[in-house]
Amino acid sequence: MTLHLSGPPAPVKHSRISITGSKSESNRLLLLQALYPQLKIENISNADDVKVMRKGLKVRTGTVDIHHAGTAMRFLTAYFATREGVEVTLTGSSRMQERPIKVLVDALRQLGADIEYEKNKGYPPLRIRGKKLEKSNVSLPANISSQYISALLLVAPGMKEGLELELIGEITSVPYIKMTLSLLKEIGIRSSFSRNKIRVEPADTVLPKSVRVESDWSSASYFYSIAAFSEIGTHLELTSYSAESLQGDRVLADLYRSFGVESQFEDQTLHLRKLANPVKSEKDKNTLLKFHLADAPDIAQTIAVNCFGLGMGCHITGLHTLKIKETDRLEALKTELSKLGARIEVSDHHLELAPGDSIKSDVSIATYNDHRMAMAFAPLALKTDIFIEDAAVVSKSYPDFWDDLKRLNFQIRHVAG
The missing domain is CATH 3.65.10.10 (Enolpyruvate transferase domain)
Structure with missing residues (x-):
């Protein structure tokens, strides 16, 4: 057209x-709602990226195609990797298959995730077999997209020991990292961000509340x-x-x-x-x-x-x-x-x-x-x-x-x- x-x-x-x-807030809250179903969301975005994220979170086996949605690719990679019993192929458009995801996959593998590349190393599509991740310490370069960092922070409360994340170098897009941590705080999940270290505590439940986007x-x-x-x-x-x-x-x-x-x-x-x-x-x-x-x-x-x-x-x-x-x-x-x-x-x-x-x-x-x-x-x-x-x-x-x-x-x- x-x-x-x-x-x-x-x-x-x-x-x-x-x-x-906000698309950014909506996708973060949708992932948290998948972990904690008692969470209610108001004024959620009607964007395609959010619709794709919502649909993907419901899948437990088979192929998940997120098309052009970069946020969904990063967030769902971390989500599926930490969901025991899930086995999916996460893919997207031809352009999405040219967008790197190696940094996030490497970090999740450090934590014990089972992720394989279906085609080209470092790029989607990904074969993900979800499991409980026993490790709780990981490091990432700090000058990457904040979505890699937020993906890990969002799944951290559902991990046995939570997560301690060290960022190496100068951090990019600090406001989006702080957005993620603020949303965690709003629903009662404890975290800290000091210098280049971020700690997110594990949580079995969250505050039963409604969050307005x-x-x-x-x-x-x-x-x-x-x-x-x-x-x-x-x-x-x-x-x-x-x-x-x-x-x-x-x-x-x-x-x-x-x-x-x-x-x-x-x-x-x-x-x-x-x-x-x-x-x-x-x-x-x-x-x-x-x-x-x-x-x-x-x-x-x-x-x-x-x-x-x-x-x-x-x-x-x-x-x-x-x-x-x-x-x-x-x-x-x-x-x-x-x-x-x-x-x-x-x-x-x-x-x-x-x-x-x-x-x-x-x-x-x-x-x-x-x-x-x-x-x-x-x-x-x-x-x-x-x-x-x-x-x-x-x-x-x-x-x-x-x-x-x-x-x-x-x-x-x-x-x-």
């Missing part, structure tokens, strides 16, 4: 959008982008969000001051207001904005597209995990922004975008089976008409995305063929 996007006929002034629960901050990023592209005075309301969010992408509230967008929280509503134009002079346009996003790499695409649409340059670092996402997001950004006229360079861990004045119109943006490519480029329709290829890919994390843009009066039409 290809869509043609144009901005609203009249400027967006004031609108309210309800966004589904906060709305997804990664999804909010696209409305920050829309606000940044909009006129001064624009006011968007997003529900439901907390100033004390556990999600790493909550940093948006701070970063988007650079684009003239202010954030306020009131009764679980996040108010976005465009208060100033970031480019007031030629000097501002030539200033290179600098962002380090090791703790929030999922918003890099949104920020890069924002800078390009505003004619601003940026230097973004801390992006080493983007090479192994749904696509190589750095190369994908370079290719698609270049089509629009950008001057951009990328490496394995950073991108640099030069300031520029012109944006080509009616360019067709490829999305590479990556939901974030589609959604990061969509707000650019406020600056120029664009086509978004394979637009249905947004269902991976935000199925209501195009409907919500229509609520803001974006002009969206299906393109034949």
